Amino acid sequence: MQDIRNRLGVFLAFSGPTFIWLVLFFVVPLGIIWMYSFGENVSLTEIETTWTLDNYRRMLEPEILQLMGRSVWLAFVSTLICLLVGFPMALLIASASHEAKPWLLLLIMLPFWTNLLIRTYALLNILGTRGRLNQLLEWLYGWADKILNTVGLNHLGILGDGFTPLKFLGTQSGVIYGIVYVSLPFAILPIYSSLERMDKSLLEASMDLGAGQWQTAKNVLIPLAMPGVVTAAIITFIPALGQFLTPDLLGRGQVDMIANVIERQFKRANDWPFGSAISLTLLYATFMLLAIRSFNDAARARRTGRS
Amino acid sequence: MTRATRLPISRRKFLAGAAAVGISFKIPKSALAADGKVNFYNWDTYIGENTIDEFEAATGIEVQYDLFADNDELFAKLRGGNPGYDVIVPTNDYVERMMAADMLLPLDHSRIPNMKNIEPDFMDPAFDPGRLYSLPYMWGTIGVGYRKSAVDEAPTSWNDLLNSDKYAGRIALMSEPQTVMQMAFKAMGKSLNDFSDENIAAAEKMISDQKPNIVAFAPDNGQDLLLAGEVDFAMEWNGDILQAMDEDDDIGYVLPDEGGLLWEDTLCIPKGAPNVENAHALINYLLDAQVGADIADFVYYATPNAAAKALMSEEYTGNPAIFPSAEATAKSEVSVYPGQEIVRKVDEAWTRIKAS
Amino acid sequence: MFGNRSKAGPFEYSRKWSLRLFFMLGTVFLYAPIVVLIIFSFNDSRRGGNIIWKGFTTKYYTKAFGNEELMLAFANSLTIAVVSTIISVILGALTAVVLWRFRFPFKPIYEGLVSLPIVIPEICMGVSLAMFFSAMGWMQTGDKPWPFNLTNIIIAHITFCFPFAAMVIRTRLQSFNREMEEAAKDLGASEFQVFRDILLPHMKPGLIAGALLAFTLSLDDFVITFFTSGPNTVTFPVKIYSMVRFSVTPEINAASTVLILMTLVLTFLALRYQRMDSTP
Numbered sequence: 053m054q055d056i057r058n059r060l061g062v063f064l065a066f067s068g069p070t071f072i073w074l075v076l077f078f079v080v081p082l083g084i085i086w087m088y089s090f091g092e093n094v095s096l097t098e099i100e101t102t103w104t105l106d107n108y109r110r111m112l113e114p115e116i117l118q119l120m121g122r123s124v125w126l127a128f129v130s131t132l133i134c135l136l137v138g139f140p141m142a143l144l145i146a147s148a149s150h151e152a153k154p155w156l157l158l159l160i161m162l163p164f165w166t167n168l169l170i171r172t173y174a175l176l177n178i179l180g181t182r183g184r185l186n187q188l189l190e191w192l193y194g195w196a197d198k199i200l201n202t203v204g205l206n207h208l209g210i211l212g213d214g215f216t217p218l219k220f221l222g223t224q225s226g227v228i229y230g231i232v233y234v235s236l237p238f239a240i241l242p243i244y245s246s247l248e249r250m251d252k253s254l255l256e257a258s259m260d261l262g263a264g265q266w267q268t269a270k271n272v273l274i275p276l277a278m279p280g281v282v283t284a285a286i287i288t289f290i291p292a293l294g295q296f297l298t299p300d301l302l303g304r305g306q307v308d309m310i311a312n313v314i315e316r317q318f319k320r321a322n323d324w325p326f327g328s329a330i331s332l333t334l335l336y337a338t339f340m341l342l343a344i345r346s347f348n349d350a351a352r353a354r355r356t357g358r359s
Numbered sequence: 360m361t362r363a364t365r366l367p368i369s370r371r372k373f374l375a376g377a378a379a380v381g382i383s384f385k386i387p388k389s390a391l392a393a394d395g396k397v398n399f400y401n402w403d404t405y406i407g408e409n410t411i412d413e414f415e416a417a418t419g420i421e422v423q424y425d426l427f428a429d430n431d432e433l434f435a436k437l438r439g440g441n442p443g444y445d446v447i448v449p450t451n452d453y454v455e456r457m458m459a460a461d462m463l464l465p466l467d468h469s470r471i472p473n474m475k476n477i478e479p480d481f482m483d484p485a486f487d488p489g490r491l492y493s494l495p496y497m498w499g500t501i502g503v504g505y506r507k508s509a510v511d512e513a514p515t516s517w518n519d520l521l522n523s524d525k526y527a528g529r530i531a532l533m534s535e536p537q538t539v540m541q542m543a544f545k546a547m548g549k550s551l552n553d554f555s556d557e558n559i560a561a562a563e564k565m566i567s568d569q570k571p572n573i574v575a576f577a578p579d580n581g582q583d584l585l586l587a588g589e590v591d592f593a594m595e596w597n598g599d600i601l602q603a604m605d606e607d608d609d610i611g612y613v614l615p616d617e618g619g620l621l622w623e624d625t626l627c628i629p630k631g632a633p634n635v636e637n638a639h640a641l642i643n644y645l646l647d648a649q650v651g652a653d654i655a656d657f658v659y660y661a662t663p664n665a666a667a668k669a670l671m672s673e674e675y676t677g678n679p680a681i682f683p684s685a686e687a688t689a690k691s692e693v694s695v696y697p698g699q700e701i702v703r704k705v706d707e708a709w710t711r712i713k714a715s
Numbered sequence: 716m717f718g719n720r721s722k723a724g725p726f727e728y729s730r731k732w733s734l735r736l737f738f739m740l741g742t743v744f745l746y747a748p749i750v751v752l753i754i755f756s757f758n759d760s761r762r763g764g765n766i767i768w769k770g771f772t773t774k775y776y777t778k779a780f781g782n783e784e785l786m787l788a789f790a791n792s793l794t795i796a797v798v799s800t801i802i803s804v805i806l807g808a809l810t811a812v813v814l815w816r817f818r819f820p821f822k823p824i825y826e827g828l829v830s831l832p833i834v835i836p837e838i839c840m841g842v843s844l845a846m847f848f849s850a851m852g853w854m855q856t857g858d859k860p861w862p863f864n865l866t867n868i869i870i871a872h873i874t875f876c877f878p879f880a881a882m883v884i885r886t887r888l889q890s891f892n893r894e895m896e897e898a899a900k901d902l903g904a905s906e907f908q909v910f911r912d913i914l915l916p917h918m919k920p921g922l923i924a925g926a927l928l929a930f931t932l933s934l935d936d937f938v939i940t941f942f943t944s945g946p947n948t949v950t951f952p953v954k955i956y957s958m959v960r961f962s963v964t965p966e967i968n969a970a971s972t973v974l975i976l977m978t979l980v981l982t983f984l985a986l987r988y989q990r991m992d993s994t995p
Contacts, residue, residue: 067813070806074828077874081843093699096460097438115714137741144738147727161927163745167952168935169959170971174748177755177766184751222575236745241924242886248920249890283886290833305534305576308713318842319431320536321706322699331839339827346823403957424784425949426957439849583963587766
């Protein structure tokens with residue numbers, strides 16, 4: 053890594069445009085919201101910044117804390133599943149032949165050019181009590197039942213009396229399914245990116261030294277792919293936290309997350325100061341997470357001398 | 360932070376627009392002198408099949424037709440200043456809200472001669488005395504859609520949906536906090552406008568307790584769930600259920616004994632509209648008898664337009680789901696805008712319900 | 716252990732059957748809803764959530780194509796996505812290089828700042844931008860000719876897309892071997908030549924991946940677009956939302972199927988171009 057003093061011109065040329073853009077179209081608008089969070093409605097459409105802490109105090113009400121906890125939990129589980137499912141998939145693509153790679157990438161990305169709303173509605177067709185997933189499960193159940201019958205074990209009643217469709221919609225599992233479904237490519241891409249250009253010779257070295265393929269994977273491949281995995285985790289967790297459409301549609305209004313509350317403040321409740329306060333709190337928390345990670349990276353870089 | 364003053368700018372634009380009416384870049388669609396544009400912001404599928412086209416052909420005014428999904432969206436869009444809409448369609452309590460927020464332009468009744476077509480009963484409502492800011496478009500009720508074969512008799516009380524296990528796992532409520540609470544008030548035998556702290560707390564408890572029995576808080580598609588068989592009972596707008604009844608004879612609609620909610624959608628012109636002249640022309644057109652009849656025929660909600668109603672079939676005018684009987688309507692109430700304070704309390708209660 | 720078969724190389728995971736099976740299951744998971752969506756676009760069912768199959772028809776395709784507003788919304792979405800992607804990749808690449816290459820005071824803060832558009836709830840960003848545009852008097856989009864009335868939305872999209880692109884490109888950069896750069900310099904290449912001939916080609920897969928990501932995000936966005944759009948500037952997701960709120964009809968499925976097909980063709984062309992261009 054270079055110090056900027058050596059190449060100040062290049063540094064400014066590269067960082068300048070982004071910086072200006074962010075200040076103008078991001079920091080300034082955020083500043084407006086920040087001021088709103090200390091404000092209150094003086095009329096139906098006007099907000100005055102009275103520097104009140106009322107909005108933040110309301111954040112500590114039990115229902116808000118409950119919803120935040122629920123959101124963190126759902127986002128966490130979804131991210132975990134995305135990483136567990138996404139890593140092997142990214143690995144397969146990254147290790148595929150040069151001709152196959154773009155096709156496999158396309159295969160993964162294609163579902164995600166469908167509009168989010170449409171995809172979620174498509175999930176309604178899949179996850180409903182009369183949806184395709186339950187139909188599949190019922191079919192599998194039928195086979196399992198038949199097999200047990202032929203083997204003569206059915207009197208054990210392992211499978212119960214009959215097939216009851218599983219309830220996905222309106223439950224947390226439905227929402228998790230939805231978040232995973234929507235987030236999976238965001239998890240795969242960064243992992244793929246980092247696997248793709250990894251130094252394969254290190255793997256070869258490991259195997260030359262006698263490690264098996266899975267051992268190499270565990271001790272060499274995965275640690276080397278970590279930057280990609282961490283990026284994937286962040287890129288999945290954060291939007292998952294801010295989801296409101298998925299819990300609304302798949303949770304059928306029963307599994308609200310914190311973003312649903314925010315949405316209501318900006319629309320139905322017409323309480324923009326409160327909505328701003330909640331959004332900003334979410335922001336402060338995740339910003340802290342990122343800052344910690346960044347300091348960690350910098351410390352590690354200084355320690356190992358790597359950039 | 361104060362709202363940026365945008366009225367001077369839009370006044371300038373309006374004057375420029377008025378001047379430009381004579382110098383149109385568009386090839387006029389008809390021989391009539393009137394020209395230019397009008398931006399119409401309406402609910403989805405809430406107009407006749409050909410109404411817009413016919414309006415454009417008759418007046419030469421080009422219509423930019425945009426859609427919103429609910430009143431909150433409409434209000435949120437206009438809150439920070441009118442982004443350029445000329446005619447909007449808020450529901451009665453939102454008209455009140457907008458009037459309180461000074462977001463509406465007074466209507467020039469002299470420009471809307473078709474006003475005379477409207478039923479006299481609608482001409483002086485509590486939310487807009489003298490119809491200064493709004494004119495009625497459609498009206499209806501909120502009640503219960505249900506599947507006839509799933510019950511011995513039609514549901515008779517809101518308590519069946521809100522307060523009992525009778526139909527557990529087969530119910531859909533709406534997702535609008537205030538409306539659901541208001542029905543809870545009704546179930547308790549109170550007025551749906553009585554937002555006292557005790558009522559709110561009692562309603563909150565009722566709905567929270569009922570949550571396990573509810574399949575969904577449906578945003579606007581309760582009728583879809585009904586048709587799909589996911590639920591057998593849905594709190595819904597009558598027009599939505601009517602459209603479902605069209606597809607499936609097994610669906611019915613009823614106003615519970617305690618009464619339901621009476622709503623009215625209206626035509627308004629927001630402040631800062633760039634084409635005020637054309638806005639009035641559009642509103643006048645929509646209030647025409649035949650046009651009103653065409654709209655009612657397609658949308659299947661009740662029309663407040665007496666002249667249009669006169670042109671409709673017996674099937675329409677005699678349909679109790681569209682035009683409920685006097686006794687059914689007697690106990691139903693119009694929702695009054697309760698003020699920001701109450702809106703906040705309702706939202707807090709709703710958040711508690713959702714978090715549980 | 717492998718018998719007569721050649722021993723798998725250290726990175727040839729794609730030959731493992733367990734991994735292949737897993738990948739296939741994953742693909743089924745991703746595609747099942749889409750396939751169902753497409754099948755049900757031919758369903759002859761006006762209402763009922765389009766969950767029960769009632770019969771085959773193509774009339775909803777005719778309906779979708781005849782839906783002027785839908786087509787206009789679609790055109791808007793594409794335009795916005797293309798413009799946003801181009802600028803997002805540029806800004807993203809610049810950011811990635813800066814963060815990867817340089818050490819400078821307050822770097823963690825800069826990094827945090829760049830990551831913020833990802834972190835912030837979309838609603839928050841949408842509202843803040845709407846307030847900003849309103850204060851600047853830019854919200855009156857009704858009079859501007861197409862495509863300039865889409866500027867607000869494009870600005871909004873770039874703002875939340877480029878950090879994603881930056882992240883992906885940066886991950887890619889982290890595996891760059893500095894020795895190649897030094898070797899080139901030893902051979903007399905200038906800083907610029909190094910950037911153009913060595914760094915940029917290495918970044919390319921990251922750029923493509925970043926561009927794909929940005930394009931997807933832009934095309935798909937609902938919340939931010941909703942707040943920053945006005946009359947004349949309805950995008951595809953916003954239009955779909957209002958249609959879907961009311962009832963799900965096969966028309967929506969039909970329109971989506973067309974969208975999928977179009978992007979399939981576009982991507983195919985993009986990949987084709989990339990492969991003609993790339994070195995093995």
